[in-house]
Amino acid sequence: MNQLIRCVNCDEIFLKTPYDQWPEYRFIKDRPAESFWTIAKDDFRDFLKIHRSHKLEDLKILEDSIISEKDYAEPVKVSYFKATNGREKFVIKRFRENIDEPLRYKLIPGDFSLKLINIEIQSQEIEKQLKREIGDDAISQKKIDLFLKVYRRIIEAVDLKNLERVPEESHNPLEIYFKMDDITLSYLLRNCRNIFKNKEFSDIEDFVYRHKDDGVLLLKATYKIKITEIAKSKKRATLAQTSLVVDKKIAGKK
Numbered sequence: 001m002n003q004l005i006r007c008v009n010c011d012e013i014f015l016k017t018p019y020d021q022w023p024e025y026r027f028i029k030d031r032p033a034e035s036f037w038t039i040a041k042d043d044f045r046d047f048l049k050i051h052r053s054h055k056l057e058d059l060k061i062l063e064d065s066i067i068s069e070k071d072y073a074e075p076v077k078v079s080y081f082k083a084t085n086g087r088e089k090f091v092i093k094r095f096r097e098n099i100d101e102p103l104r105y106k107l108i109p110g111d112f113s114l115k116l117i118n119i120e121i122q123s124q125e126i127e128k129q130l131k132r133e134i135g136d137d138a139i140s141q142k143k144i145d146l147f148l149k150v151y152r153r154i155i156e157a158v159d160l161k162n163l164e165r166v167p168e169e170s171h172n173p174l175e176i177y178f179k180m181d182d183i184t185l186s187y188l189l190r191n192c193r194n195i196f197k198n199k200e201f202s203d204i205e206d207f208v209y210r211h212k213d214d215g216v217l218l219l220k221a222t223y224k225i226k227i228t229e230i231a232k233s234k235k236r237a238t239l240a241q242t243s244l245v246v247d248k249k250i251a252g253k254k
Ligand SMILES: [Zn+2]
Pocket: 007, 008, 009, 010, 011, 012, 050, 051, 054
């Protein structure tokens, strides 16, 4: 079981895991794999040593609050999660510069939320898929462009709150895919009737039904992590004021 510990004096964080006291094995060059150094390690004891006589407290990690900017599969990335001591909220930033480094944590007093920055249709994918399925000869570029234009315009009016999320489609936590709702669907088809006739229309209608739930017609919403940092505690404000006074005194002496 992991335990998140905060030093109240320094605002530093330690995540206690079962691995903290595991030794590190270092293999010796040009020797068989069985020979290696064992280096005893105890990261938690080191943390306690640094923060001796400081006030420590446990933070509770808010479940499912973790989010990061890069793809799920990316090993080196910055992630954020939420934690609380029951009175204050914190954002914990987790990061490392390269894959061999241990993960590091930074505490930010405050909260974060996801802000929608863009919603779009997958134009290139739709175009490719239309040509592949209906055929280059059967549908003109002009009509493809018109279809994309109409779909794009309809999406401008859509409210994400009414749409169903399709989580398994995304490789990135800040890119979320949504299914169009029935109203959008019928509006799109109605507009298609003005562009496509007879066989063309039935081909397009089939295409729309084939791809509306899990294919190229899903809408892509892009989000940004917005961190709201709250003002430092009174203790720090006083400290800041004190240093301001000191600065003035020094300035006065010049
Ligand atoms: Zn400390």
